[in-house]
Amino acid sequence: MIIPVRCFSCGKLVGDKWEDFTRRVKEGEDAGQVLDDFGVTRYCCRRMLLSHVEIIDEIIQFHETGKKRQLHSSS
């Protein structure tokens, strides 16, 4: 759904690294290199970021379009 706050296995804080991580990977950087830069060294924490899919963005689209439709019909 949304990036977990901590690593499931060890408890390291990973949530705060997600936005920078996706931005840098989208810009073409190597994901492994970015994780090394963040100091995310263990494979338990690395999989948290590497394998995450931010589904909340898909769900939020329904609320956004609902809002647009509402505005459209009232005008």
Added chain:
Amino acid sequence: MMEPAEKAVEEAGEYRSNRERKTVFSFEINGVGSMNIKTLKEDDTSIHLLIKGTNAAFMNTLRRIILTEVPTMAIDEVVVIENSSVLRDEFVAHRIGLMPLKTDLDTYNLPEACNCGSEFGCNLCRVSLALESESGDHTITVYSGDFKSDNPSVVPVSNRIPITKLAPEQKVKLEAYARLGKGKDHARWQPVAVCTYRYLPIIKINEKSCDLCEKCIKVCPRKVLRKTGDEIVIHNIEDCSLCQDCVDACEKTPNAIEVTWDDESYTFNLESTEALKPRRILQEALKILDEKLNNLLDQLKGIQE
């Protein structure tokens, strides 16, 4: 002949007299001898120590006390006033609970040890944090940095933890109460992400029978061995994982390389969640161990009398 309880009290008494000479980073326990600690690496979030002259029982005690007994601050109760986001109240509350908070152990008391005796807590055992966020015409992300804390020194360690996302015209308003707690009650109060100890390896190379085939160097996953001139040297012994691959790779009989470990020397690795400094975590753990031992000593005295 001394009664067992009497003997234990006597030994514990000796421990106490040794205790007076103790400082946090070097002390003696009966039968163990003096402890020698070297810092291999230390920064704001982690500490790596080499501890000599101790035993696995003590190292495990230290590890378990750090995991379960050292208190940290975390949000324990969330009162949701309004939440129209796509995430449910309990989902949001759970995420808020998991945020590590900067902990001030000198100011705050554990709720069960606080003089107030109140169910709701007082200024010395509770901090309240408020969150109010509303999206305008655009979708926004609510971050840990949006929390307004009663005490500016008790705040989330990072301002960039996403709590939830709000589509246009959604709103979240809540009040959260943080208190000190222990890792044994819930993992959110654990001060560390990693807290491990490992035997210090001993690698012996028989120079007479070794023919410098370098198979052991190639097979080592941690790159512990290196060839310098006409001998194999141990480059970074702390990295060795005792996997014995180098021993298996050696074609000599008997093997020219032998990997064992020293059961009186350990490497200790601790990575904090940034709620407390690593050194402070160790100091608190030792303070708690000291209290526990004194408590045991007093109880043993009670049995004797």
